[in-house]
Amino acid sequence: MDILKIEGLKKAFNQKTVIEELSLEVAQNEIYGFIGSNGAGKTTTMKMVLGLLKPDGGDIYVCGEKVRFGDTPTNRHVGYLPDVPEFYTYMNAEEYLKLCADITKMEKAEQRGRIDELLNLVGLQGEKSRIRNYSRGMKQRLGIAQALIHRPKLLICDEPTSALDPKGRMEILKILKEITKETTVIFSTHILSDVERICDRVGILYDRKIVKEIDLARESLGEKGIVIELDREAYGTVAPLLDIRHAGGSEYTIENHSLREIYDVLHAHGIHPEKIVKERKSLEDVYLEVTT
């Protein structure tokens, strides 16, 4: 069963359509990257999944149950991490998670074990300082622990790594990857390298709908061209014969020619490049192709 299913979603604000015919499915234990530029409608979509915004059309199902605006029993299956989570900053992590456990009406007997488990997961075990003294990365990790307190089947993260330095980002990505044994994750971002690092599938939101979905585990993104390192003289020789462009430094990219054709030209002119490799497309290349 799909943990999240969205069918033909529509949303407009003041007659401006932001989402139109958006459909996607996220299967159990997947990490789904939801990518799109600023203002593409990622947060709007997530708020509709959480039942916090009323769609103008379409249906959303979480664990097979229909999401209804303003009446949100489906949220018992969902954990949510906003881009900048808010806390009672005079508390420490343990006190804060205890408060969250109380709010979810977790049995006292279960609380101790669950809080320890989550503090370990997010690397905040034994951290006694007040949340107000936390770095952004620590706050984001505590945000994940808070979102997972009730063992949700689906974790929705809105740009969880956008405000973090590379180390903080890696820590969050590692945690997200780890929790997919128990939890399905959908996260929005415009940091495409984060998506490439941990996602199973990715959906590109553009022009109000998902314009491309990629199964990163199974599909190759394709080849971009052939990268070759040449000195200026060699470049001068091959430039009139091959479709070649400068890539930076002494590297050039050749498109529209097979490796065989390139070798023939190089051989005919006695050119022996230091490097010649097939270059794969990055997610950024594909993203730019489908959004411009």
Ligand SMILES: Nc1ncnc2c1ncn2[C@@H]1O[C@H](COP(=O)(O)OP(=O)(O)OP(=O)(O)O)[C@@H](O)[C@H]1O
């Ligand atoms: N309550 C609202 N009233 C009017 N317009 C809104 C409202 N909420 C969002 N919008 C508009 O809807 C569009 C999509 O916004 P949204 O915040 O969903 O984009 P996003 O993809 O999450 O962007 P970002 O990456 O910048 O967070 C934007 O043009 C935004 O201005």
